[in-house]
Amino acid sequence: MTVDNPRTPGAGAAAGTDHPMLAVRDLCKSYGDVEAVRGVSFDVRAGEVVVIIGPSGCGKSTTLRCLNLLEEPNRGTLRLDDRELDFSNRRTLPAGRDLARFRARFGMVFQQFDLFAHKTAIENVMIGQVVVKKIRPERAQAAARDLLRRVGLEGMDDRRPRELSGGQQQRVAIARALAMSPEVLLFDEVTSALDPELVGEVLEVMQDLAREGATMVVVTHEMSFARDVADRVLFMDQGQLVEEGTAAEVMVNPRNPRTRTFLARYHRGAQEDPGQGGA
Amino acid sequence: MGYKWDFYMIFAGYEWWWLKGLGITVAYASATVGGGLLIGVVCGMGLLANRWWLSGPIHVYVETFRCTPVLVQIVWFYFALPILLNAVVPGGGLELPAWLAAGIGLTLYMGCFATEIFRGGIISIDKGQWQAARAIGMTYAEMMWHIVLPQAVRRMVPPFVNQSVIQFKNTALLYVVAVPDLMYTGYLVVADTYRPLEVYSAVAIAYFVILYPLTQWGKRLEARSDR
Ligand SMILES: Nc1ncnc2c1ncn2[C@@H]1O[C@H](COP(=O)(O)OP(=O)(O)OP(=O)(O)O)[C@@H](O)[C@H]1O
Ligand SMILES: [Mg+2]
Numbered sequence: 001m002t003v004d005n006p007r008t009p010g011a012g013a014a015a016g017t018d019h020p021m022l023a024v025r026d027l028c029k030s031y032g033d034v035e036a037v038r039g040v041s042f043d044v045r046a047g048e049v050v051v052i053i054g055p056s057g058c059g060k061s062t063t064l065r066c067l068n069l070l071e072e073p074n075r076g077t078l079r080l081d082d083r084e085l086d087f088s089n090r091r092t093l094p095a096g097r098d099l100a101r102f103r104a105r106f107g108m109v110f111q112q113f114d115l116f117a118h119k120t121a122i123e124n125v126m127i128g129q130v131v132v133k134k135i136r137p138e139r140a141q142a143a144a145r146d147l148l149r150r151v152g153l154e155g156m157d158d159r160r161p162r163e164l165s166g167g168q169q170q171r172v173a174i175a176r177a178l179a180m181s182p183e184v185l186l187f188d189e190v191t192s193a194l195d196p197e198l199v200g201e202v203l204e205v206m207q208d209l210a211r212e213g214a215t216m217v218v219v220t221h222e223m224s225f226a227r228d229v230a231d232r233v234l235f236m237d238q239g240q241l242v243e244e245g246t247a248a249e250v251m252v253n254p255r256n257p258r259t260r261t262f263l264a265r266y267h268r269g270a271q272e273d274p275g276q277g278g279a
Numbered sequence: 280m281g282y283k284w285d286f287y288m289i290f291a292g293y294e295w296w297w298l299k300g301l302g303i304t305v306a307y308a309s310a311t312v313g314g315g316l317l318i319g320v321v322c323g324m325g326l327l328a329n330r331w332w333l334s335g336p337i338h339v340y341v342e343t344f345r346c347t348p349v350l351v352q353i354v355w356f357y358f359a360l361p362i363l364l365n366a367v368v369p370g371g372g373l374e375l376p377a378w379l380a381a382g383i384g385l386t387l388y389m390g391c392f393a394t395e396i397f398r399g400g401i402i403s404i405d406k407g408q409w410q411a412a413r414a415i416g417m418t419y420a421e422m423m424w425h426i427v428l429p430q431a432v433r434r435m436v437p438p439f440v441n442q443s444v445i446q447f448k449n450t451a452l453l454y455v456v457a458v459p460d461l462m463y464t465g466y467l468v469v470a471d472t473y474r475p476l477e478v479y480s481a482v483a484i485a486y487f488v489i490l491y492p493l494t495q496w497g498k499r500l501e502a503r504s505d506r
Contacts, residue, residue: 068414070410070413070414096418097418100413100416100417100418100421101416103413103414103416104415104416106414107414107415108414110407110410110411110414112407113407114405114407114408114410114411115411116408116411116412116426117405117408117430118429118430118433127415127425127426128415128416128417131417131421131425132415132416132417132421173411176411176415177414177415179415180415180416
């Protein structure tokens with residue numbers, strides 16, 4: 001299995017250097033009076049897995065959604081490989097088709113799967129290729145079939161979303177994102193809506209992707225995933241990045257008191273102890 | 280029963296009248312439903328665009344037609360609009376034929392409900408579907424065409440069929456402006472034959488025979504869209 005992705009890692013300006021693939025500076029996003037994200041800056045290098053953790057409502061989803069411009073940030077800059085956007089200067093921002101195509105350079109997977117309800121599994125994986133990338137349907141179908149096999153769903157091509165379990169739907173959603181050959185994959189609590197026994201099959205697919213060198217930004221409450229897969233962990237609180245480091249640094253020996261308070265809840269309640277297993 | 284029914288009398292010699300009346304009713308119903316659908320799509324899209332200068336006038340239109348009786352609308356378009364046009368257009372050269380004026384009223388009436396049905400169908404589609412479509416790089420038009428509309432149309436069909444049935448019945452109101460539809464034809468035949476019981480019963484049955492299958496079909500669609 002390989003990530004059929006022309007840009008990560010290998011090609012592109014970001015490869016083989018310390019030049020990050022994705023650079024975010026001073027990102028801000030408010031909804032009316034609510035400052036959801038308040039000046040967040042971080043880098044993601046090609047092939048890196050960055051996990052964002054933090055309490056509910058701290059702005060994790062908003063941060064992800066600002067990256068692929070599902071939300072338009074109020075301020076800050078974002079550079080993806082060769083393309084830099086300055087949100088203070090609306091004239092530099094893509095619009096219309098340009099914006100849509102920029103967005104497709106990210107692949108996003110959502111908590112609620114959000115598969116297209118009127119389409120079968122394979123159609124869900126094909127539609128972006130056919131509509132957005134203008135790939136011939138026969139070729140798109142072959143690629144989609146490969147991708148479904150890759151996420152362990154061989155033979156489920158013609159199932160409708162409602163005929164699939166949550167874990168299967170989420171794996172189709174991952175295949176749908178991969179079908180666009182995105183440069184960066186964004187995961188927003190993709191296992192939170194799943195029954196516990198289905199979480200593993202989705203995490204496994206994500207772990208495979210990480211191993212194959214996909215560039216990923218993952219928001220999750222799965223501390224074991226952060227510990228085992230993350231190259232770097234970011235801790236967010238109240239719209240700000242409070243702490244950043246390797247999984248061991250952030251999760252085992254957090255310096256910030258807010259990180260400590262947050263992690264203590266997991267130490268107490270969880271069957272697995274990220275404080276010891278991850279070291 | 281002392282009354283002697285005689286249906287032969289109201290049909291013999293009037294076949295052509297009836298056929299023409301039925302044709303006019305069906306034509307008015309189809310044309311005004313079709314026109315209303317078109318208005319509904321355009322105005323519905325306008326409301327969804329979230330531009331005040333678009334949605335403002337559309338709201339005024341929808342509420343005006345929803346909150347006035349359709350009979351008043353037909354009469355207004357037939358009697359009042361020509362006067363207004365003559366006053367506005369210098370020289371008064373603008374003639375609006377009666378059949379057209381009445382038809383415009385009915386079309387706009389259908390259009391205001393179609394607008395609501397269209398908008399309602401679109402916004403009933405889960406926001407997750409929209410964001411998933413945008414996340415894979417679709418433009419607004421691509422998202423609408425490939426993801427939102429195919430799902431929304433299924434939900435729009437049952438209310439639209441219901442509204443079309445109502446619209447079909449409303450064409451009977453055209454008789455007040457002397458458009459020779461099914462109802463007005465009945466009025467004429469009564470004047471000729473003095474047989475109101477047979478005539479108006481026949482008219483009612485004609486509407487029923489056409490509309491009953493339509494409502495049943497609407498019910499079936501509704502049941503299917505629940506699944
Ligand atoms: N569309 C919106 N309109 C208004 N407020 C919003 C909107 N989206 C998010 N917010 C607010 O912004 C803040 C950050 O929300 P966000 O969803 O990013 O948090 P989160 O870290 O993802 O939380 P969770 O772990 O519960 O998913 C919250 O206070 C939330 O109420
Ligand atoms: Mg969230």
